Every structure is written in structure tokens, then in C-alpha cells.
Amino acid sequence: MILAAAMNPEAFSGAQDAIARMRRGDPDALTAVISRYQHRLYRYLLRLVREPASADDLFQQTWLRVMEKIGRYDARRNFESWLFSVAHNLAIDSWRGKRGESLHHAGDAGDAGDAGDSREAPIERLSTGEPDALERLLDFERGAMLAACMHELPAIHREVLTLRFEEDMKLEESAGVAGVPLSTVKSRLRRALEGLRAAMEARLPGGRRA
Amino acid sequence: MSERESHHDIAGMLALAAAGALDAQEQRRLQEHARECAACRRELEIWSGYSQGLRQLPQPPIPAQLMERTRTRLVQEHAAAADRRWDELMLGALALFAWTVGLTFWFVARIVTGGELVVMGANLVRFGTWSAGSTVLVWLTAAVAAIALGRRRRELRRAL
Numbered sequence: 214m215i216l217a218a219a220m221n222p223e224a225f226s227g228a229q230d231a232i233a234r235m236r237r238g239d240p241d242a243l244t245a246v247i248s249r250y251q252h253r254l255y256r257y258l259l260r261l262v263r264e265p266a267s268a269d270d271l272f273q274q275t276w277l278r279v280m281e282k283i284g285r286y287d288a289r290r291n292f293e294s295w296l297f298s299v300a301h302n303l304a305i306d307s308w309r310g311k312r313g314e315s316l317h318h319a320g321d322a323g324d325a326g327d328a329g330d331s332r333e334a335p336i337e338r339l340s341t342g343e344p345d346a347l348e349r350l351l352d353f354e355r356g357a358m359l360a361a362c363m364h365e366l367p368a369i370h371r372e373v374l375t376l377r378f379e380e381d382m383k384l385e386e387s388a389g390v391a392g393v394p395l396s397t398v399k400s401r402l403r404r405a406l407e408g409l410r411a412a413m414e415a416r417l418p419g420g421r422r423a
Numbered sequence: 424m425s426e427r428e429s430h431h432d433i434a435g436m437l438a439l440a441a442a443g444a445l446d447a448q449e450q451r452r453l454q455e456h457a458r459e460c461a462a463c464r465r466e467l468e469i470w471s472g473y474s475q476g477l478r479q480l481p482q483p484p485i486p487a488q489l490m491e492r493t494r495t496r497l498v499q500e501h502a503a504a505a506d507r508r509w510d511e512l513m514l515g516a517l518a519l520f521a522w523t524v525g526l527t528f529w530f531v532a533r534i535v536t537g538g539e540l541v542v543m544g545a546n547l548v549r550f551g552t553w554s555a556g557s558t559v560l561v562w563l564t565a566a567v568a569a570i571a572l573g574r575r576r577r578e579l580r581r582a583l
Contacts, residue, residue: 378477
């Protein structure tokens with residue numbers, strides 16, 4: 214749904230207009246841009262840092278940095294990639310500052326007990342009487358398990374997965390966000406998928422499908 | 424390349440294929456191989472299931488008031504930045520004013536003393552001596568003011 218809104222040509226031109234107005238210092242435009250990207254940015258940060266409080270703080274810091282640096286933003290560049298790269302750099306700074314860690318080491322050991330990020334219970338997502346209710350419940354449970362397995366992966370792998378599959382970014386854009394070569398993104402993506410599958414198969418003895 | 428090597432090679436590309444991360448040539452090679460290889464077709468189907476699942480992960484709820492809190496923080500930061508700019512402008516204006524006052528006093532001192540006011544062997548109303556002394560005084564005052572403003576900024580930042 215978020216992606217569909219992002220792909221809508223009218224919404225896209227509205228976003229470009231808001232970004233252009235934001236560059237001219239229009240405070241209303243800034244609100245419009247934050248409102249447009251809030252879900253995606255927060256989701257990206259939460260996948261990256263895993264802790265809601267840190268994601269919340271980084272979300273705010275990202276917009277402060279955007280406001281500070283918007284004059285230097287090259288309008289020919291994709292705004293989303295730029296926004297996510299700002300968030301990525303702040304997350305790295307935050308890790309360095311807090312624990313002397315880097316993105317490459319952060320989160321190697323995860324909290325296996327957390328079944329995904331959604332706080333909504335499966336049953337709440339079902340509307341009674343629909344013929345595909347059971348199928349939706351199974352889909353939701355599969356999704357929750359997949360999210361939990363992703364949660365256990367190292368941060369660089371969680372990042373590449375969320376950029377590729379949730380943000381639907383091209384590999385070149387993901388490379389721009391993470392500040393690494395394209396070949397590194399490809400190898401991270403492959404390792405992330407393999408790690409995810411191994412984690413899923415460990416949870417589902419005998420089951421091989423996501 | 425032998426058929427076995429090709430199969431091994433292709434098998435390593437299946438996860439990326441399902442992620443849409445292969446280039447056109449790799450994709451063509453994989454499709455040609457998968458037409459003949461049931462094991463790779465099955466694997467590709469499994470990886471496609473993962474890709475599809477990752478596109479439909481449960482979405483995290485955004486914290487309540489996050490947008491409002493962010494806007495408030497931005498407004499505060501904007502106000503703090505405006506204060507900083509004002510402080511810097513004032514600092515510059517005061518330095519200019521002090522230098523102008525110093526120059527005016529030099530003219531007055533020259534008139535009153537007839538162009539000579541010797542203290543410890545130095546003529547204080549000589550332009551070079553006077554301007555060096557007043558410049559040092561102005562910059563010392565500006566440095567003290569800048570330190571005081573910097574402290575205030577840090578306190579404000581901590582309060583934000």
C-alpha cells in the first residue's frame with residue numbers, strides 16, 4: 214500500500230513539488246514531506262536498529278539533518294535514496310557513539326523471541342466470515358515468522374533486505390544508501406537471503422517454504 | 424563449462440534471481456538452465472516464496488505523536504538556529520561598532536594631545552599603536568562574548 218502510494222504519478226509529482234518548496238524554506242512543505250515519508254523512514258530505521266526508542270530518536274534526527282542539509286541536496290538525485298542515506302549515516306554515528314560498534318557488527322545476535330514488529334495480533338487482522346480468513350491467518354503467521362527471522366540477522370543484512378523488498382529500491386540505489394559498491398550489495402543480499410532461509414528452516418523442521 | 428559446474432554456478436544465483444538482482448545476461452542463462460533442470464526450478468520457486476514473503480512483512484506501527492514530536496523538535500531547532508544567526512550578527516555588529524568608536528577616540532585623542540601622548544617611550548596616539556591596541560581589545564571582548572554565547576547554545580541544546 215505504501216509502495217503503491219509512492220508509485221502513483223500524481224503523488225510523485227506532489228512529492229517533488231513539496232521537496233522543491235522545502236528547499237526554498239517553506240515550513241508547510243517540510244511537514245508534507247515528513248508526513249509522506251514517515252512510515253517508510255520509520256520502518257527502515259526500525260529494521261536497521263531494532264529498538265523502537267532508537268528508531269524514534271533517529272527518525273527525529275534524520276529530519277533535523279535533512280532540514281540542515283536540504284540546500285546541498287542535488288535535485289537530480291532520488292530524494293528517497295538521499296533521505297535513507299542520511300538516516301543510514303546517523304544510525305552508524307549512533308552505533309559508534311553508543312557502543313563503539315559499527316553497522317557490520319551491530320545486531321549479530323538477535324532477540325529470537327520477538328515475532329516480528331507488528332503489535333497487532335493475528336486474530337485482529339481477520340474479518341469474520343471472509344472465505345480466505347484461514348489463508349490470511351497462515352499468511353500473517355508466515356510473515357510474522359519471517360520478520361522474526363529477519364530480526365535475527367546482522368544489521369547490514371536486515372538493511373539490504375528492507376531496501377530491496379520493502380522499499381523496492383534498485384540495487385544501485387541501495388548501494389548509494391549504504392555507501393558501498395554494487396557488488397557488495399549483491400553479495401550482502403545473497404548472504405542475507407541465505408541467512409534468512411537457514412533461520413526459517415531451523416524454526417520449521419521439515420518446512421522449506423517461506 | 425561442464426553441465427555440473429553450470430548447475431552449481433546457477434544454483435548460487437537463484438536467491439538473487441528471485442530478488443530480481445541479476446543482470447540480463449545472468450537472467451537469460453538461468454532461464455535456459457532452469458528449463459532443463461527440475462531441481463533448480465524447485466529451488467527458484469522456494470526463493471520466490473521468500474521474496475514474496477519479504478514484500479508482505481507485517482508493518483511496524485508508527486509511534487503515537489512521532490510526527491508531532493518531530494515537528495516540535497524541528498521548530499525548536501529552527502528557533503535555536505535563528506538565535507544563533509542573530510547572535511553572530513550582533514557579535515559582528517558590536518565588533519564593528521567598537522572598532523569605529525576606537526577610531527573616533529583616536530581622532531579626539533590626537534586633537535586633544537596635539538598628536539603626541541608618550542607613555543613608556545611609545546606614542547599612544549600614533550595610528551599604528553592605537554589601532555593595534557584597540558584591535559586587540561575588540562577581539563578579546565569578542566572572544567569572551569563568543570565563549571559566553573557558545574555556553575548558552577550548549578545549555579539550550581541540552582534542554583532540547
